[in-house]
Amino acid sequence: MTNDLRRLSWLVLVCGLGCGQTGGDVTLTEITTSGEATTTTTPTTGTTVAPTSSSTTAEPTTGEPDPCAASPQALADCIDPAAYAEDLQFIADVRTPGTPHWQAVQDLCADRLSELGYEVVLMDYGSGVNVVGRRLGKTSPEQIVLVAAHYDHISDCRGADDNASGVAATLEIARLLARAEFDRTVHVACWDEEEDGLIGSEAYVAAAKAAGDDIVVDFNFDMIAFTSDAEDSQTVPTGFELVFSEAYAELEANQFRGDFIAIVSSAKANAHATAYAAAADRIGLRRALIELPGGQETSELFADLRRSDHAPFWDAGYPAVFLTDTSEFRYANYHCMAGPDEVANLNLEFAALVTRATVEASAVALGM
Template sequence: MELIDRIVRKVSESGLRRHLERLVGPRDPYIGYAGMEAAAETIAQAFKELGLQFTEDRFRCEGRWYRNLIALHPGSSHPEQVLVVAHYDTVPNCPGADDNASGVAGVLEIAGALIDQQFQADLVFIAFALEEYGNPGSAYYTEQAKARGTPILGVFDLEMIGYTGSTQTLPAGIQAPAVGDFIGVVGNQRSDGLVALFKQAAALVVPTLPVQTLVVEDNGMNMPLVRQSDHAAFWDAGYPAVMITDTAFLRNPHYHLPSDTLDTLNLHFLRQVTAATAASVASLAEFA
C-alpha cells in the first residue's frame, strides 16, 4: 500500500496540464498532418526523457507512413507485459483535448509515476496513430504481438478521460447514473478480471471517483459503440483489455468539434482517473 501511495502521489494535475498544453491542437492525417507529426515528436521526447526504452513502429496506410510510439520499462522476471495505451491522432478541425490528448497525457503521467519502481512484468506505454480511421495502428501492433506470441496480461486503453458534465446519455439497455461524473470501464468477458481490478484500485486510491463498469459479450459485436477505440484490436486478438472512458459523445458536447479544447476539461477528474489507472497497472504488474 505504501508503494501504491507513493505512485499515486506522483500523478498530478500540473503534470497532466503540462502534457495537455503540448499536445492539444490539430493532429489529423489530412489538414493537421504537421500537427500530428509534432505531437508524435513531443510524445517521443517525453518517453525518452523518462529514460524508457523507446521505439517507433512505422506502418503503412493508404500509401503513407505512420508511427506508433512505444516505450518499455523492463520487468524483473515475468515474460508478461502490461500495456497502457492511448491514440494521439484527431479528426480534422478538432484540437482533440478530450479526444484524445487527455488519454495520451494520462499515459505519460502514469509512465512518470511508475518508472522509479521495479515490477515483475514489463510495462509498455504506447501512443497509437490513426485510431480515428478504423484503428489500423493498433491492429498492426496486435498482429505483430500475436505473431511473436507476446504474453500480454492486460491492456488499459485510455479513450477520452477528461470530461465531466451535468447530463449523461446512455445506450439502450445500459444502467448508469444520469449525471456525467463517472468514469466508464468497459471489458469483454476475457477482461472481467481487469474491470474488477480497476474498480478495486479506484476505490482504494481515489474513493470519491464514481466508477461504472460494463462487461460485454461477443467482444461487443452487438454494441458497436463499445468497440470504438484501440482496445477492440486487442479483444479481437484474444488479449484482455479494457477501455477507460468518459463515454465520449454520450456526454461530451464538444466531441469531434473545434470546441474540444483544454478549458472544457475537468483536470481534477482527469487526475483521479489517471491515478486509479496507475494503481491498477502497478498491482497487475506486481512489485518486484
C-alpha cells in the same frame, strides 16, 4: 475516438503491417536513451515492436528508498496534476496525421519516454507511426502490461478530450511507472490512426500475435476528461439496460449525471477492471464497471463499446480495459460536432483522478 468500426474488416486486409498477409514489412526505429536512433526493416511475421535489451529509469538516485515506490497506492498518489495539465494543453491542437502538430506530439511521446529511460520504438507500419516504450520486468519479462492512448485526431478540431486527455494521462503514468521495478514488462504506447479505423493498434496487435507476445492486460484511454453534474446529462446506447442492468441501475440512481469514468472490460480482463474499480473507490472517483459477456467482445451488438484501440486486443483474445468518459453519450462537442473540443471544457481534476487510479491498477497488474 473513432466513429466508424465497419472499416475494420477491410483494414485487416490492407494495413501496412500485413495483418496475416505475406510480403508486408514494418520499419522499427529504436530511440535510445542517449537520443540516438537506429532503423531496421523487419518482416512482419514473427516481429515484436519492442527491442530486446533492458532499460534503466531516468529518475535521479539518492541512495534512499523512493517513497513513491513503496506500493501501488503510494505510486498512484505521486501523480503531478500540473504536469498532466501542461501536457494536455500542448497536445490539444489540430493533429491530423502528417501535419506539423501530429509530428510534434509523436516527438513528445518518443522524447518523453526516452528521457524516462524506456526503450522506445517508432513502429512505422506503412501508413502511420506508433510510439512504443518498454521497460523489462524482473522475474516475468515475457508478460506484458500495456498503457496506451491514440495521439491522432480529425481535421479542424483540437481534440482536447479526444484524445489529448488520454495521451497526457499515458505520459504521466509512464513517468510514475519508471520510478519502480516490476515483475512484468510494461509497454507504454501512443497509437496512430485511431480515427481512421484503429489502424495503429491493429498493427501492434498483429505484430504481437505473430511474435506470440503474452499481453496480460491493455489499459486503453480514449476521452477521459469531460464531466457534467447536470441531471440527464448521461445517455447510454440502445439496449444498454437489458445487458448491463446493474450499471444502468446505478446511473438511474444518480439521475443520469455524467460524472463518472466508464470501465469497459472484456471478461478476460475482469480482475484488472475490478482492481481499477477498487483504486477508483479508494480515491473517491465515481465509476461505472461494465463487463461484456464472455465470448461477446467481438459482437456488433456491442459496437458502441468497441469504438477505440482496445477493440483489436479483444478481437485477438487479449484482455483489455477501456477507460472513457463515454464520448458523445455525454459530450456534445465530440469531434467538434456541437462546438470546439477545447481544454477549457474539461474537468482536469477528474482526469487527474482517472490517471491516478490507472497508475494503481497498472502497478498491481505489473506485480508490484
